[in-house]
Amino acid sequence: MTDVRGGVYPFCRACTASSTAWRAPDAATRLSGMGSRFYGHRDVCPDCGSSVRTLYSTFLLIPVAFRGRFRIIRTGGRSFVGRRLLDRPAAVPAYSEEPPPSEFKDHPELVDATYEQAEAHWAARDSAGALPLYETSLAACEKVLRADDPATLQVRLRVAQALLATGDYASAIGWFELITPQLNRVFGADHKLTRIAVEGETGAQLMVGGPRAEMKLLSELVEQDEQTLGRQNPKVLRTRAALGRATMFADQLGAAVQVLEMTLADSIEGLGNSHPDTETYRSFLLEACEAADLRGKRKDRELSAAARHRRTLAPKAD
């Protein structure tokens, strides 16, 4: 597939701008006679090949309710990725997007040619050429800047985008899961960079399929990297955290708590207790505990209570 930079992969820029992220509902209601079906096939895009289709809820295969219009790209067999069409293309935000202060200016040694070279490759749609240069640039940033310094976060986002564009979905999801909450906190939810991360994450998840397919892909990567890099390696931590998140979204809440607690413990050992990534993994664990308390079975709630106790997280609110 060609690299359609500028849009949310695999959609082109124009199709991305006229639509919004959407995850197809699970087709698990077939027994009840309820389902959904796309009708029509028009406005085929010459750039990305997507077409506009209309989704209806069906009952015994008969369309009964209009659900919306979507841009759809088939990804083989009966699977597809889709984006919901907007009535009007998203407006450019009117507020200023001044980045928060960075320590970058205090480190003249970071201003080298690598990042500019990476940007040149990226602009020329050569994601595979850009990726190792972004990674080099990021390693230099992380040596002297905080992991959640605005400058570091921008390079982290580029690495995630380049991984997505080169089709390494598992590694891309690991990065997007980690940096989306960090970008959200540092830049705000409405900032362009945060929105790029949210779109990128959704795009990567769409390419993989549902949370179960994501769990399989991520656990394979964890297993493979753990052998060579060790459990406390930042990449292994990222992938395992994303695996914990996917496990939570697959509603396996007790298992999610266990995976995320292991991630947090390894991150405290490997990166340190107050490292920004450790903070993010701690918030993931807390979120999984809350989900287990709220929707879990008794066993899930017990695992949550034990993890809260061991990790001195706030106990369950009554």
Ligand SMILES: [Zn+2]
């Ligand atoms: Zn298109």
